[in-house]
Amino acid sequence: MTTATATNDSRAGTPAQADAGRPSALVMPGRAPVAPGWVFPALDRLTGARTARVAAIDTLAPGTVRLRIERPSGYSFTAGQFALLRVATPSGPDLRPLSLAGSPESELLEFATRVGASAFKQTVFGLERGDEVKVSRPMGGLRYDPGRPAVLIAGGTGITPLRSLLLSNAALSSPAPMQLLFSNRHWQWIPFRDELAEQERARENLHITWVQTSPVGTSRGANIHHGRITPELLRSRLEQLPDAVFYVGGSAAMTAEITGILRGLGVARGRIRSARQGRR
Template sequence: MREEETEGTTTFHFERPAGFQFKAGQAIYLTLPASIGADNRGRMRTFSLSSSPHDRDLTITTRVSDSAFKKALQALPLGTEIELSGPYGNMVLDERRPAVFIAGGIGITPFRSMIRDAIERGLRQRMVVFYSVRKAEDAAFVGELEALAEHNPRFELVPTITGPGEVPPGWQRGKVTNEMISRHAGDLADQTFYVAGPPKMVEGLKQMLLASGVATADFHIEEFTGY
């Protein structure tokens, strides 16, 4: 099944293989059928899972693009068998410390999985999500995350826009900064950071956190590139 989350962002649902287990925040490899053919990067790509480990299906959520792989994935008939391998990745929740998630655009996907899993398991740690998009209409899952924050006092959502559009009520304008993080999450030294998004954004936030004294062991990063 496919469903459109925002204009240009699609969630793909896959039947979960029997016995397949994963930790929230991990990724899988998807390999297109041999009949599809391959581009110069082959038929396999990595995708973070946007579903919770408690869900019946496995889901990935991705920006639609003009790449050969994305076009082929979008065009697959419903019911097509596709090869899945994994899970992979070490960006999983440290349950011992408060968590700060910083997502740029489609980088929200592993965090959606992690937050839903933490809430479904009744974890008590504090979680703050800074969700940065160019315009509010680009923010996949924002309604769901707002509802989770409304009903879970230990979870806060801080959506921001970096473009020139109108700022919706409850949103902020501008890039995520140390001051913004401190205002909502407290002392940077007391948190574990999870950063996912475009490579330039991820690298900038990494350098900002390092310059602020955050230890390398206290943040996890994942770069999202288009393919």
């Protein structure tokens, strides 16, 4: 679960544009929904779930899709939060917690997820513009501090809550330096890669290090680190920004590992804020 982040313009385009780059269907066995159907009316009341329509769905990278839905009236969230997204699968209603990946000021709500075999994933993969989904009230958060330097550390789709942070008005208006360490297996698999690169070019206080864990199909460049995120890499960021707050997005194993390294380097627990991912 993510418990907390293309172009800067997150509005949907025309129907033809919304379908551009749309993933083709996968035929894979689904799994049963998370609960029987009678549970969901009570869950709706508990979580403040509201109906919304799909505005667009497109491919971010091989195996990763972005879903944009119309923002319900009065829906407000802060960068780094997540919501429960519910869809109607062939086996019944199913839901997952997904990070709100877009700007808190955008007219659309954005999510990104890896393609998978579950009934939920297959249904999300097959959504079309105009289809209905349900979205809960926002939950969690990363407590972004715009007055402090920031080191953002993400793995794969763990970038989603951090992308929301980067696109927030609070971050866009902050002069504090920001560094992003973004780990992916292959260069071609990086979600939001072109958008993030453009953000780095446009913002003087943002620097990105692309971390590639696979030796196959790697790219070369001054800001590309080959291998894993190591204590030495984190120590160098701490030396550059000794007062930074560290924001971590990724799997439970990754966030635990990074947190352990940072604590070993003497970073106080209050300066480490994580958004863990789990089953989708």
